[in-house]
Amino acid sequence: MSREKIVEAVGLTRAFPMADGEFVALRDVSFAIEPGEFVSIMGASGSGKSTLLNLLGCLDRPTSGHLRLRGTDTRELDDAHLSRVRNSTIGFIFQSFNLIAPATVLTNVTLPLVYARTPRKDRNSRGMALLRAVGLEAKAASRPNQLSGGQCQRVAIARALVNRPALLLADEPTGNLDSRTGMEILRLMRAIHEHGVTIVMVTHDLKLAHFTQRILTIHDGELDADERITPEPLPQGEISLADLYPIRHDAAPGTEVTP
Amino acid sequence: MTQVIEGFIIGLAGLTTHMTRSLLTMLGIIVGVAAVIAMMAIGSGAKEETRRQIEAYGATTLFVRSVKLPQEKLQKAKRALSVGLAVSDGEYLQEIFPFVVGVAPEAMFDEKIRYRGREPKGQLVGVDPRYFSLTGQQTTRGRLLLQQDVDEFRRVCVLGPQLARELFVQEDALGKSVRVGSLRLTVVGVTRRSMDQHDEGAPRPGQQGQGNGALAIKSREVARDLYIPISLMLTAFPRFKENSDSDADPTYHRIKELIVKVDRPQSVAVAKQAITKVLLRRHGQADDFEVVAPLEILEQSKKAQEIFNLVMALIAGLSLVVGGIGIMNIMLATVTERTREIGVRRAMGATQMDILIQFLMEATVISVTGGLLGIVMGVGIARIVGIVLGWRTITTVFSIALAFGVSVVVGILFGLFPARVAAQMDPIAALRYE
Structure with missing residues (x-):
């Protein structure tokens, strides 16, 4: 029995109306992603990779074509339903972290749980568990501006994982970090992947893409190549993954899974 | 939620x-x-x-008040043989108007009230029994003034509760003598706290008062009144000095005001007009009084x-x-x-x-x-x-x-x-x- 695909894109096209006709940012893109894959989307600036990521993240709708997330055709969903899908199925990591500045680290991490209508008590315990997992438990009460770039991105990762998403979308997650910190973040993502979370990472850096299992290359809005590779081993680092919290979307809340 | x-x-x-x-x-x-x-x-x-205020006055009460006249007008009034507001005005009103069911005159005089060196602020008010029945006043001790007191010019008085307290402190006021000018008056009663059950300083018609912007019929504190028979008042203190500071004849008016009770609230407006007309005629067209209808003022x-x-x-x-x-x-x-x-x-x-x-x-x-x-x-x-x-x-x-x-x-x-x-x-x- 074949497993249900996490992502199934069929003829995805996204065009933007312009003063003189329209601009097609993405043209007839089709691919599928199986659960547990670690995929990178490569492409030059303006190639359409971010447009694709926005479509995958249900932040945007295709002009034509279908996008199925875990079997659900997102074209049929209204705004509220799309929001629910984003909340329950997708975790976002951004290049510029996008943490809410006046809120504490813990409040930032638990933000998706607010919209999942999780009771406050459960939210806090789960948020703390995630912060523990990314090694920032002690910073729970800090504000984002008191953290380093790497710490901010770890908080963002904790936030992305807090509602146990099936799919983690990362948009240039190391773009604002130095190479050493970037590597730490990548190691963390690898560990998350090993816990069964499907990851799609947008990058323009081929070196980073080689740490993933599959590279989708977008060129001028079209899918240029789709190659499966053997991921390169990551350089050894300090980060310990043994205490990583159960982040798999299929893990029952509250159960610890030892990798 | x-x-x-x-x-x-x-x-x-x-x-x-x-x-x-x-x-x-x-x-x-x-x-x-x-x-x-x-x-x-x-x-x-x-x-x-x-x-x-409506409760206090009742919706059927009017007041005819004496008005202080400027020199010129006063002379004119006198030439017209007006004698100012008097007890007889009230009697006349009651006689000619069927809707007037009661009239009570009030005369006032500023005189010191003394007892054993104490001289609290008070007001000397000359009334007859009708005053008490119209205003609904009652005593806590002793009795009110009787018709005989008026008829026989008896030297008796009834005290307002506040005045009684300040004059006599702990003593029993009944039977004691207070000095008012040259008169010695025997206390025969002390009135209830106030006629409309609220604190001392119950509003009573008199001078224009400082109300809430709501009312222009405020007054002296009735709790500080000293009531004496009006007959005694008019003989012992023959004139009410309304025009005292401006006129050669400071004693133009005889009484301060008349309390007029009409049969029903609907009569008030008509009564006001009619009383004004009749009194103007009686006073030789002198504008030396005003008719105040609380109900009307309340409306305004x-x-x-x-x-x-x-x-x-x-x-x-x-x-x-x-x-x-x-x-x-x-x-x-x-x-x-x-x-x-x-x-x-x-x-x-x-x-x-x-x-x-x-x-x-x-x-x-x-x-x-x-x-x-x-x-x-x-x-x-x-x-x-x-x-x-x-x-x-x-x-x-x-x-x-x-x-x-x-x-x-x-x-x-x-x-x-x-x-x-x-x-x-x-x-x-x-x-x-x-």
């Missing part, structure tokens, strides 16, 4: 983050709500005062009150609108400032409704906080007005609830547009916003 609570918590956090900004934003609401509260407190106070004061309320409501309404616009303005700025946050929240699963509610709650938190401050300020203003102007003010739970409700509505109403702007933002554009 969770959304609302979350929105409230986020709103509260926003409020404390930008304290000064929030306070300035609230100013309009504070002023508006304070105006509503103060207006209603003053309004209710006036209404209550009016009710009390009600109108004045309505105008006052309208002006206050206008001020309150304007302040609330200005406050609302302030909130809208600041919320629009907040929404722009937090565009990226909105994008993040949308990406994390917030629906348009979640964002709408969040910003609506923030606006509401500002306006409600402003409303609460306004309530405190309004109650304060009402108190101060009460103390400084001596007006009666009543802050009701209803007015507080209304002010609170109004501030919630203003927050929601003026927060709606910015909240909609926030909710309808394109999440992708919001996430890219620099």
Whole structure:
């Protein structure tokens, strides 16, 4: 029995109306992603990779074509339903972290749980568990501006994982970090992947893409190549993954899974 | 519900983050709500005062008061053989008008009232038994004045409760003698606290008083009255010195006023006209009296009150609108400032409704906080007005609830547009916003 695909894109096209006709940012893109894959989307600036990521993240709708997330055709969903899908199925990591500045680290991490209508008590315990997992438990009460770039991105990762998403979308997650910190973040993502979370990472850096299992290359809005590779081993680092919290979307809340 | 609570918590956090900004934003609401509260407190106070006064006088009472005449007019009046307001005027009115069911004259004289060196403030009032029956006064000790007291010029008196207390302190006043000018009067009774059951200083017709803007028929304190038979008064102190400081003849009027009771409230207006006409004729067209109908004054004061309320409501309404616009303005700025946050929240699963509610709650938190401050300020203003102007003010739970409700509505109403702007933002554009 074949497993249900996490992502199934069929003829995805996204065009933007312009003063003189329209601009097609993405043209007839089709691919599928199986659960547990670690995929990178490569492409030059303006190639359409971010447009694709926005479509995958249900932040945007295709002009034509279908996008199925875990079997659900997102074209049929209204705004509220799309929001629910984003909340329950997708975790976002951004290049510029996008943490809410006046809120504490813990409040930032638990933000998706607010919209999942999780009771406050459960939210806090789960948020703390995630912060523990990314090694920032002690910073729970800090504000984002008191953290380093790497710490901010770890908080963002904790936030992305807090509602146990099936799919983690990362948009240039190391773009604002130095190479050493970037590597730490990548190691963390690898560990998350090993816990069964499907990851799609947008990058323009081929070196980073080689740490993933599959590279989708977008060129001028079209899918240029789709190659499966053997991921390169990551350089050894300090980060310990043994205490990583159960982040798999299929893990029952509250159960610890030892990798 | 969770959304609302979350929105409230986020709103509260926003409020404390930008304290000064929030306070300035609230100013309009504070002023508006304070105006509503103060207006209603003053309004209710006036209404209550009016009710009390109606109860005190009854709706069928009129007062014919002596009026101080300027020199020229006084001479003219005398040439017309007018003798000012007199007991006989009352008797005449009762005789000719079937709707007049009772008349009681009141004469007054300023004379010191003394007992064993004590000289408290008091007022010498000459009356007959009709006065007590018309005003409904009763005694706690002793008796009221009788017709025989009047007929026989008896040197007796009845004290108001406050005067009795200040003259006699712990002693029993009954049977004691007080000195008024050259007279020695025996106390035969002490009246009840006041005729309309409220504190000393019960309003009684007399001079123009300082009311709530509600009433122009306030008065001396009846609790400080010393009542003596009017016959004695008019012989011992033959003239009531109404024109004392301006006229060669300071003793033009004989009595201070006449209390006239008519058969029913509907007769008051007609009675006023008729009495005026008849007395003018009796006084040789001299304008030396005025007929005051409490009911009519109450009606007028009600109108004045309505105008006052309208002006206050206008001020309150304007302040609330200005406050609302302030909130809208600041919320629009907040929404722009937090565009990226909105994008993040949308990406994390917030629906348009979640964002709408969040910003609506923030606006509401500002306006409600402003409303609460306004309530405190309004109650304060009402108190101060009460103390400084001596007006009666009543802050009701209803007015507080209304002010609170109004501030919630203003927050929601003026927060709606910015909240909609926030909710309808394109999440992708919001996430890219620099």
